[in-house]
Amino acid sequence: MPLQLRDPGLLKTQCLIDGQWLSARDGAVIAVNNPATGELIANVPKLGEAETQAAISAAERAFSEWKTKTAEQRAAVLHIWFELLMQNQEDLAQIMTAEQGKPLAESRGEIAYAASYVQWFAEEARRVYGSTVPAPWGGKKIVVTKEPVGVCAAITPWNFPAAMITRKVAPALAAGCTIIVKPAQQTPLSALALAELAQRAGVPAGVFSVLTGSARAIGGVLTSSMAVRKLTFTGSTEVGRVLAEQCAPTLKKMSLELGGNAPFIVFDDADLDAAVEGAMASKYRNTGQTCVCANRLLVQDGVYDAFMAKLKTAVLALKVGDGMQDGVTQGPLIDDAAVEKVEELVQDAVSKGAQVITGGKRSHLGRSFYEPTILGGAETGMRIAKEEVFGPVAPVFRFKTEEDAIRMANDTEFGLAAYFYARDLGRVWRVGEALEYGMVGINSGIISTAVAPFGGVKQSGMGREGGAAGIDEYVSTKYLCMGY
Ligand SMILES: NC(=O)c1ccc[n+]([C@@H]2O[C@H](COP(=O)([O-])OP(=O)(O)OC[C@H]3O[C@@H](n4cnc5c(N)ncnc54)[C@H](O)[C@@H]3O)[C@@H](O)[C@H]2O)c1
Numbered sequence: 001m002p003l004q005l006r007d008p009g010l011l012k013t014q015c016l017i018d019g020q021w022l023s024a025r026d027g028a029v030i031a032v033n034n035p036a037t038g039e040l041i042a043n044v045p046k047l048g049e050a051e052t053q054a055a056i057s058a059a060e061r062a063f064s065e066w067k068t069k070t071a072e073q074r075a076a077v078l079h080i081w082f083e084l085l086m087q088n089q090e091d092l093a094q095i096m097t098a099e100q101g102k103p104l105a106e107s108r109g110e111i112a113y114a115a116s117y118v119q120w121f122a123e124e125a126r127r128v129y130g131s132t133v134p135a136p137w138g139g140k141k142i143v144v145t146k147e148p149v150g151v152c153a154a155i156t157p158w159n160f161p162a163a164m165i166t167r168k169v170a171p172a173l174a175a176g177c178t179i180i181v182k183p184a185q186q187t188p189l190s191a192l193a194l195a196e197l198a199q200r201a202g203v204p205a206g207v208f209s210v211l212t213g214s215a216r217a218i219g220g221v222l223t224s225s226m227a228v229r230k231l232t233f234t235g236s237t238e239v240g241r242v243l244a245e246q247c248a249p250t251l252k253k254m255s256l257e258l259g260g261n262a263p264f265i266v267f268d269d270a271d272l273d274a275a276v277e278g279a280m281a282s283k284y285r286n287t288g289q290t291c292v293c294a295n296r297l298l299v300q301d302g303v304y305d306a307f308m309a310k311l312k313t314a315v316l317a318l319k320v321g322d323g324m325q326d327g328v329t330q331g332p333l334i335d336d337a338a339v340e341k342v343e344e345l346v347q348d349a350v351s352k353g354a355q356v357i358t359g360g361k362r363s364h365l366g367r368s369f370y371e372p373t374i375l376g377g378a379e380t381g382m383r384i385a386k387e388e389v390f391g392p393v394a395p396v397f398r399f400k401t402e403e404d405a406i407r408m409a410n411d412t413e414f415g416l417a418a419y420f421y422a423r424d425l426g427r428v429w430r431v432g433e434a435l436e437y438g439m440v441g442i443n444s445g446i447i448s449t450a451v452a453p454f455g456g457v458k459q460s461g462m463g464r465e466g467g468a469a470g471i472d473e474y475v476s477t478k479y480l481c482m483g484y
């Protein structure tokens with residue numbers, strides 16, 4: 001069914017480069033399909049090297065003007081963009097659910113979350129402070145200032161088609177940088193709608209461009225360009241490594257928000273109802289396709305059976321279907337490859353002794369729908385203990401002691417988010433400190449917010465998005481030694 005938008009002008013099928021909406025020079029397009037129905041939603045340009053080079057040149061020209069705006073002027077534009085995002089929340093959510101599949105309520109939530117980054121960084125624009133340092137010599141002053149890094153490039157994933165863009169673009173613009181975004185091939189329409197609203201908000205030509213098309217061609221030009229001073233990437237660890245290599249010859253500043261393998265630990269002293277609520281929010285949000293999703297549930301012996309019973313009741317209440325339909329809480333996975341990966345991980349776990357408590361197979365709805373699943377008796381030798389599931393499968397591991405839980409939780413190359421439920425204050429501090437992760441949810445399954453620094457350690461990447469740290473990623477520190 002065609003999208004019924006209040007403002008059809010938000011469904012853009014051209015790319016924004018230097019303030020102009022353009023098609024590919026050779027007319028090539030890529031199809032955007034609805035993962036719930038397989039229907040074609042729209043075609044967008046398949047851009048390549050020439051258009052990317054044009055966007056970089058425009059961003060360079062625009063930078064010389066944009067960086068001279070006062071923080072207040074840049075903040076004013078961002079505040080208008082924030083208002084427009086919220087005024088168009090419903091249309092933006094419809095576009096998102098159509099191309100990404102998540103339930104409409106989650107899409108509305110993501111638009112508000114995406115907008116909150118714009119609001120936050122509009123406020124932070126005015127707080128890019130420098131400092132003075134007592135000089136070791138007489139007759140001199142040391143002044144430290146912050147300057148925008150310059151032209152930035154952003155490459156973003158399909159799982160959060162709006163928020164992963166605003167949490168890069170908003171701090172970049174607030175700091176005085178210009179930015180070129182290459183969204184995921186599966187979800188370009190949300191990115192183009194954000195750009196349309198940014199343009200309406202008064203973001204000048206060339207300050208924010210969006211390029212859809214060939215990831216390798218666009219990525220190759222962005223990463224090799226001397227003019228691009230920073231690359232910010234959210235996506236898989238595998239692609240993050242490739243991009244880091246490509247950026248090495250031009251030594252760009254980089255932020256990498258990569259994959260995760262979040263442990264969700266439930267200790268004997270936890271409030272079990274709260275733990276189940278947290279596990280449901282963490283595990284099944286976006287049908288398990290969230291980088292901070294609980295990937296492994298570790299449950300202490302004494303509460304294992306009680307926790308499993310409550311978790312099963314909650315999972316059975318989930319409703320799988322097209323995200324456009326009322327009451328649906330679990331949409332499709334993004335594509336068939338995603339379902340195949342989930343199937344492989346479940347089969348591997350079952351072949352090594354895991355029990356299917358519920359689910360464990362494709363949904364009767366067909367296509368990319370997979371049943372919300374719980375696997376009991378998961379063990380560390382299973383692939384699911386090491387790999388990101390990115391689907392609605394909760395493998396539950398049993399442990400005996402606090403030390404066991406910490407060892408199991410840290411036994412991964414990733415270090416993005418971890419969660420635990422406990423009430424003993426000493427344990428809360430011990431475990432909180434021992435977990436080798438960038439973010440830890442304690443008695444909370446939801447941790448994502450624009451006001452806190454989001455990011456990981458180990459193979460989950462580097463840099464932080466959001467919070468006061470988020471804008472630091474887009475500035476360079478300069479020191480002026482002033483003799484008088
Ligand atoms: N840490 C975080 O904040 C965070 C947030 C969201 C998603 N993720 C991670 O992202 C992954 C899922 O997203 P995905 O499947 O879109 O990831 P992906 O790495 O396959 O793709 C991410 C982006 O990179 C582009 N890309 C792929 N190959 C490229 C290349 N050779 N050159 C340039 N660009 C290239 C894609 O087109 C897409 O825009 C998961 O691992 C998830 O954990 C991490």
Ligand SMILES: O=CC(O)CS(=O)(=O)O
Nearest residue numbers: 159160289290291292448
């Ligand atoms: O997929 C990863 C995210 O960063 C999504 S969220 O910020 O946790 O909503």
